[in-house]
Amino acid sequence: MSQARILVVEDDDGLREALLDTLLLGGYECREADSGERALVQLSRQPFDMVISDIQMGGMDGLTLLQTIRQQFPQTPVLLMTAYANIDGAVRAMREGAIDYLSKPFSPEVLLNQVSRYVPAQRVEKRAVVYGDARSAELFQLAARVARSDATVMISGPSGSGKEVLARYIHDQSSRAEQPFVAINCAAIPENMLEATLFGYEKGAYTGAVQGCPGKFEQAQGGTLLLDEITEMDLALQAKLLRVLQEREVERLGSRKTIALDVRVIATSNRDLKRAVQDGLFREDLYYRLNVFPLRWGALCERPGDILPLARHLLALHAAQAALPLPRFTAHAEERLLDYGWPGNVRELANVVQRALILCDGECIAEADLILEDEEPGCEEDDEGRTPGLERLGNELKQQEHQIILDTLQLCQGSRKAVAERLGISPRTLRYKLAKMREAGIDMPA
Secondary structure, eight states: OOOOEEEEEOSOHHHHHHHHHHHHHTTOEEEEESSHHHHHHHHHHSOOSEEEEESSOSSSOHHHHHHHHHHHOTTSOEEEEEEGGGHHHHHHHHHTTOOEEEEESOOHHHHHHHHHHHSOOOOOOOOOOOOOOHHHHHHHHHHHHHHTSOOOEEEEOOTTSOHHHHHHHHHHHSTTTTSOEEEEETTTSOHHHHHHHHHEEOTTSSTTOOSOEEOHHHHTTTSEEEEETGGGSOHHHHHHHHHHHHHTEEEOBTOOOEEEOOOEEEEEESSOHHHHHHTTSSOHHHHHHHTTEEEEOOOGGGOGGGHHHHHHHHHHHHHHHTTOOOOEEOHHHHHHHHHSOOTTHHHHHHHHHHHHHHHSOSSEEOGGGOOOOSOOOSSSOOOTTOOHHHHHHHHHHHHHHHHHHHHHHHHTTTOHHHHHHHHTOOHHHHHHHHHHHHHTTOOOOO
């Protein structure tokens, strides 16, 4: 998920918290301001990849804030929010330079989709890959050799196995490493929006297109474009994608102008590609165009040497994100991690580690803190050591923590700052926990 930094400007405390929660869960780094004046102070201190602002606010309103940002920080895109009755104001704002607007009320999915379409492509820092299994070492050695060419790469593997990590590694090892790495999940974007998201569009291309927007291919110019879960793409759009790959040029929707492309394409899928072709779900010509160099990233249970290095790495990431001290796994906890089959692969491991961080005593993660799903192992039958009682215990502990937070919110009349101080945690940690509670469907007090 992108780590773009977003500034949310909203004078309604409840709505601002909800926006921050949604963006945090979407993988974005966020800052907040309850007025236009305070937003400008934040902008003067650090750069932002996007500003999301309400139009109607006390003091400096969103339109005045937009005009000031256009003058002082012209490279910073602004996304405005408005009530349905004030659409005319939003349209005027777009003439002033806002990239788009959101009409209240809107769903979290709509917010995340809008942000992902307009946030600039991020330049990815080279990072060390985390593995410990000999099979993974061989795969990364092969990937490093593949990276030296511009060959299209097709990465297959089960959901949650970390295919994007391998794609990013290829980008980092290539001559394009200093250029953008742009990823798009073909399964996550509505079918009627995927074409516009990929190829871009001009003003008036369709209802609601009040301003032109570059597509993902243009955003990845000079770098790498990852087409994640490409087998979920509609057959008609597959034909258009094939033409773009063959001609190495793209036309925005609503335009006749062709734009030459210099983009390396990496695709991923959790399906058997040959079977998808046989079943008529994937074009054979596109299969051969993408499958120049195939790589397979196996399930986590096929590379057990990766489990503990990944678990420790994920633990450090989550602890840093939540501003918590870094605990360690006990020997019994590590044995439990190695014994489990991981049907959900690395994605499941990340969830288990995140839950354990919440439940642990702060110094050590014990076996009882590891809440594992009651599912069959991913690779082989192994029912030994499964203790359903641990899951019940973990659920009870989570419920107690949630109730303590809710009670404290009531006691502090909804003040997040006061709640964090009373519970002895940082505001960032509290926001993280509240986001998880909201995601679980727990109602927050007003």
